[in-house]
Amino acid sequence: MLEKIDLKKILFLDIETVPQTYDFNDLDETTAELFNQKTRFQQKDGTSVDEIYEQRAGILAEFGKIVCISVGFVNETNTGKEIRMKSFYHDDEETLLKQFAGLLNDNYNSPYHLLCGHNGKEFDFPYIARRMLIHGLKLPYALDIAGKKPWEVNHLDTLELWKFGDYKHFTSLPLLCHIFKIPTPKDDISGADVARVYYEEKDLERIKVYCEKDVVALIQLFLKMKGDDLVDEGDIIYS
Known part of the structure; x- marks a missing residue:
């Protein structure tokens, strides 16, 4: 029951990811071969490994x-x-990752705190945890779910809330904002542009602005689902 959830205990988040190298041919031989093996089924329709790398490497924690x-x-x-x-x-x-882990350890480290994302359970949360382990970082309490029972994992997901148990159904955050009449600013980039903006334009600030817009949209959507009023644009504070 969403109305019983304490908003002050929730950390809403979104991540932006890119491939570890901009071009497949820049990978070392072993990594390239392992990516080739991992995506061999996608290559059966005639799509080249280079194209698949461009499309998918950034969303795979092993290669992004x-x-x-x-x-x-x-x-x-x-x-x-x-x-x-x-x-x-x-x-x-x-x-x-160390900076983000510090935020979780200092402020979101109890069974009463929650993380919320859109498709966070399938993407954002596991991606962050995997990249932390790759860098040898200790998982914060909020991400360390090994051995926990399902009801002990304090992760909220607006996509899952919208599914109502229908595991085949996917609805994007922009579509949900549209049908709930949540005003969102027009983005000058999309998720497909992030790697290009990062590697070619080297504009992390632009990516940050895009990412923050998604988090604001996520929060407004959650408030709608909870039955609360939206937050006015003037009451959104950026640090």
Whole structure:
């Protein structure tokens, strides 16, 4: 029952990822062969491994990396609610992961705290955890789910909430914002552009802005699902 959830205990988040190298041919021989093996079934329709790498490497934690994690949380004020935003973005993935882990360890480290994402259970949360382990980082409490029972994993997912148990159904965040009449700013890039903006334009700031817009949309969607009013644009605070 969403109305019983304490908003102050939820950390909303989104990540942006890119392939570890911009071009498949820049991979070392072993990594290239392992990617070739992992995607061999996708190649059966005539799509080349280079094309698959461009399309999919960034969403595979073994072959991609995180370049931005944006987070938001909701505060109750005398006049309503406000959203506070923060982003961790860096060319060095280990640095941003350590910074994000510090936030979780310091502020979201109890059974009463929750993480929320759109398709977070299938993508954002496991991706972050896998990349942390690859860098030899200790998993924060909120991501360390090994051995926990399903009801002990405090992860919320707006996609899962919208499915209502229908595991075949996928609905994008932009579509849900549209049908719930949640105003969202027009983006100058999409998820498909992130790798190009990162490697060619070297514009992490632009990626950060794009990521933060998704987190704001995520929070507004959750509020709608909870039956609460939306937060006014003037009450969204960026740090």
